[in-house]
Amino acid sequence: MEVSPSPLLTVDSLTIDIAGAHVVDDVSFTVAPGRVMALVGESGCGKSLTSYAMLGLLPPAAKRTGGRIMLENTDLACLTERQFRKARGKDISIIFQEPSASLDPLSTVGTQIAEAFRAHHGGSKAEAFEKARQMLVDVGIPDPNRRLHQYPFELSGGMCQRIMISIALICGPRVLVADEPTTALDVTIQAQILDLMKKLVAERGTAIVLITHDMGVVADIADDVAVMYAGRMAEIAPVHALFREPKHPYTALLLASVPKLDHAPKADLATIEGMVPTPSEFGVGCRFHDRCPLSTDKCRSEAPPLFDCGDGHRSACWHIDRMAEIRAVAA
Amino acid sequence: MSEQKNVLEIRDVAVHFGGNGGLFGKSGAVVKAVNGVTLDIVRGETVALVGESGCGKSTLSNTIVGLQQPVAGSVKIGGEEVVGADRKKLNDIRRKVQMIFQDPALSLDPRSTIGATIGEPLIVRGVAKGKALKERVGALLAQVGLRPEHADRYPHQFSGGQRQRVVIARALALEPDLVICDEPVSALDVSVRAQILNLLVALQKRTGVSYLFVSHDLGVVRHICDRVVVMYLGRFVEIADRDTFFANPKHPYTKALMSAVPEADPEVQRSKERLILGGELPSPANIPSGCAFHTRCPLATEICGRERPELTVRDDGARVACHHA
Numbered sequence: 214m215e216v217s218p219s220p221l222l223t224v225d226s227l228t229i230d231i232a233g234a235h236v237v238d239d240v241s242f243t244v245a246p247g248r249v250m251a252l253v254g255e256s257g258c259g260k261s262l263t264s265y266a267m268l269g270l271l272p273p274a275a276k277r278t279g280g281r282i283m284l285e286n287t288d289l290a291c292l293t294e295r296q297f298r299k300a301r302g303k304d305i306s307i308i309f310q311e312p313s314a315s316l317d318p319l320s321t322v323g324t325q326i327a328e329a330f331r332a333h334h335g336g337s338k339a340e341a342f343e344k345a346r347q348m349l350v351d352v353g354i355p356d357p358n359r360r361l362h363q364y365p366f367e368l369s370g371g372m373c374q375r376i377m378i379s380i381a382l383i384c385g386p387r388v389l390v391a392d393e394p395t396t397a398l399d400v401t402i403q404a405q406i407l408d409l410m411k412k413l414v415a416e417r418g419t420a421i422v423l424i425t426h427d428m429g430v431v432a433d434i435a436d437d438v439a440v441m442y443a444g445r446m447a448e449i450a451p452v453h454a455l456f457r458e459p460k461h462p463y464t465a466l467l468l469a470s471v472p473k474l475d476h477a478p479k480a481d482l483a484t485i486e487g488m489v490p491t492p493s494e495f496g497v498g499c500r501f502h503d504r505c506p507l508s509t510d511k512c513r514s515e516a517p518p519l520f521d522c523g524d525g526h527r528s529a530c531w532h533i534d535r536m537a538e539i540r541a542v543a544a
Numbered sequence: 545m546s547e548q549k550n551v552l553e554i555r556d557v558a559v560h561f562g563g564n565g566g567l568f569g570k571s572g573a574v575v576k577a578v579n580g581v582t583l584d585i586v587r588g589e590t591v592a593l594v595g596e597s598g599c600g601k602s603t604l605s606n607t608i609v610g611l612q613q614p615v616a617g618s619v620k621i622g623g624e625e626v627v628g629a630d631r632k633k634l635n636d637i638r639r640k641v642q643m644i645f646q647d648p649a650l651s652l653d654p655r656s657t658i659g660a661t662i663g664e665p666l667i668v669r670g671v672a673k674g675k676a677l678k679e680r681v682g683a684l685l686a687q688v689g690l691r692p693e694h695a696d697r698y699p700h701q702f703s704g705g706q707r708q709r710v711v712i713a714r715a716l717a718l719e720p721d722l723v724i725c726d727e728p729v730s731a732l733d734v735s736v737r738a739q740i741l742n743l744l745v746a747l748q749k750r751t752g753v754s755y756l757f758v759s760h761d762l763g764v765v766r767h768i769c770d771r772v773v774v775m776y777l778g779r780f781v782e783i784a785d786r787d788t789f790f791a792n793p794k795h796p797y798t799k800a801l802m803s804a805v806p807e808a809d810p811e812v813q814r815s816k817e818r819l820i821l822g823g824e825l826p827s828p829a830n831i832p833s834g835c836a837f838h839t840r841c842p843l844a845t846e847i848c849g850r851e852r853p854e855l856t857v858r859d860d861g862a863r864v865a866c867h868h869a
């Protein structure tokens with residue numbers, strides 16, 4: 214077995230509360246330099262909040278009530294706002310999920326990228342603009358000289374997303390948190406962005422936390438995958454193992470809802486029955502129990518810990534030995 | 545074919561930006577975002593619009609619902625002209641067409657509860673009020689996998705995918721004839737996405753609604769669409785029925801697109817050959833002569849830089865704009 218290098222980023226028992234409920238509950242994972250960790254899971258399960266916490270950007274309603282987020286030996290969660298500002302962009306940076314909400318509508322995109330560069334590297338405006346121009350080439354935006362002087366509303370959705378990516382990458386962060394970075398991109402440009410990320414990982418040892426719903430993207434770039442459900446870690450595994458042999462019922466059902474190429478058009482797609490519980494409904498048991506085909510009384514009354522299944526594969530399920538039944542349901 | 549069967553008729557629509565010396569037209573370059581496109585959508589049909597980022601999909605979508613004025617061409621919804629329509633007329637037309645915007649953050653009012661947002665069209669059109677309104681809003685929320693009690697929350701209290709579902713619920717509230725969906729499900733995880741796609745299909749079976757479905761996800765396109773339109777730098781380059789399209793893609797750009805679809809299997813995905821497009825990405829402010837794709841096309845010859853290929857019908861009914869495909 215390969216020995217993994219010591220982690221660059223460690224999320225350890227992170228808990229985030231909103232209105233008294235643990236919307237992120239005891240979440241742990243590590244990312245080594247040069248590795249890509251994909252974070253997947255049902256819409257609303259806490260992926261974005263987890264990533265905001267890493268950058269000290271939680272919304273006012275949300276409070277970190279437990280756990281640590283270590284960048285090597287620094288606990289990010291203990292930084293003051295001033296220290297965070299120094300770290301953001303250079304040590305750790307984020308590509309936000311909704312570009313239009315995070316770009317300044319009143320400032321040209323060139324200025325926004327250049328300012329991000331100058332915040333850490335200083336230097337002249339001209340130098341920063343040249344850096345920004347190069348960045349636009351890297352993310353595949355044609356005619357960069359013209360684009361730099363445009364405002365966000367003059368760019369398409371996918372271009373705005375690539376501006377966000379440029380801002381996040383311009384200072385060469387050691388850890389990149391990418392929240393749905395390619396949702397607005399067509400597959401050819403998406404492939405180009407994924408290649409760019411692979412290059413950062415291979416050449417600079419950047420550690421990436423990639424939040425995505427696209428299982429194809431996960432299959433393409435991730436080394437490890439963490440699957441969240443209703444604020445908790447459901448399963449975590451090396452990418453091949455996760456796809457080949459998921460060990461949590463939620464993961465198996467999630468993988469089964471990807472439209473298959475032989476699926477009859479417009480025929481009902483497999484979904485997971487029921488609805489994800491809201492934080493006020495979180496019970497004491499497994500949060501997936503009321504939608505799970507394997508659930509028993511124990512699942513209702515007792516939350517499963519994250520069991521170690523060997524080879525870096527862990528699953529929070531009482532019935533890992535019955536996974537064959539799920540695969541039958543899913544097929 | 546009778547006139548009424550077409551929910552949407554687009555004729556030679558062109559939309560340009562800049563070049564008029566306006567506030568932001570400093571560079572003076574005219575961006576030909578949409579450059580003469582023609583398309584009909586019949587009742588109950590779903591047409592996919594796919595193409596490279598920045599090729600003009602959102603601009604065309606905005607033009608169809610009257611949010612963007614074209615420099616040429618005509619857009620008819622249910623036989624009524626959208627281009628140049630006055631406010632009152634547009635209002636009438638908008639009863640029949642709804643739009644799901646690409647970015648939910650831009651289309652929800654941060655100061656309104658989502659119940660108010662979803663209920664608004666129902667109130668404005670006098671469809672429901674009071675208790676009935678509350679029930680209707682609750683039912684719409686449940687349809688998109690949210691909960692009736694979420695109605696009192698504000699947009700910022702939701703995750704990205706939850707916000708997108710609010711936008712979808714609002715668009716479906718009035719049971720429109722046509723919904724323009726600009727990347728409606730890309731923010732959703734696969735199981736919730738499956739639920740929304742099932743909902744869109746069920747609604748179509750029940751009410752005969754048509755969809756223009758802008759998407760980058762060819763798996764979703766294959767599942768939900770009857771016909772596929774591929775756009776490149778403001779023009780349509782391939783139009784075909786779904787089965788024909790997926791069995792036998794013809795335009796070299798379409799082929800590149802297909803080969804770049806990542807597969808949800810690490811083994812397969814990492815050993816796959818990709819068709820990588822060489823050449824400079826052209827700018828929409830300076831569209832290459834002849835075929836706009838010739839600068840990146842593996843099949844390009846001398847004629848491609850000289851003569852723009854028109855869409856021509858092939859044996860299997862597909863229409864393709866290429867000298868060599």
Ligand SMILES: Nc1ncnc2c1ncn2[C@@H]1O[C@H](COP(=O)(O)OP(=O)(O)OP(=O)(O)O)[C@@H](O)[C@H]1O
Nearest residue numbers: 256257258259260261262272701702703704705706
């Ligand atoms: N400011 C807020 N106030 C109240 N609740 C919030 C707030 N922000 C997020 N939430 C809730 O916290 C939960 C987790 O949200 P988060 O944005 O982390 O989800 P996510 O996993 O990123 O989902 P998606 O895939 O849809 O983006 C959701 O149930 C959401 O409704």
Ligand SMILES: Nc1ncnc2c1ncn2[C@@H]1O[C@H](COP(=O)(O)OP(=O)(O)OP(=O)(O)O)[C@@H](O)[C@H]1O
Nearest residue numbers: 367368369370371561577597598599600601602603
């Ligand atoms: N208001 C505007 N002013 C100037 N240029 C614009 C404006 N809106 C769009 N454009 C330009 O028109 C072209 C087409 O943009 P559009 O948003 O239609 O692309 P798209 O196909 O939707 O791309 P994406 O897949 O990235 O969303 C782009 O070059 C864009 O920069």
Ligand SMILES: [Mg+2]
Nearest residue numbers: 261310703704
């Ligand atoms: Mg999110």
Ligand SMILES: [Mg+2]
Nearest residue numbers: 369370602646
């Ligand atoms: Mg768009």
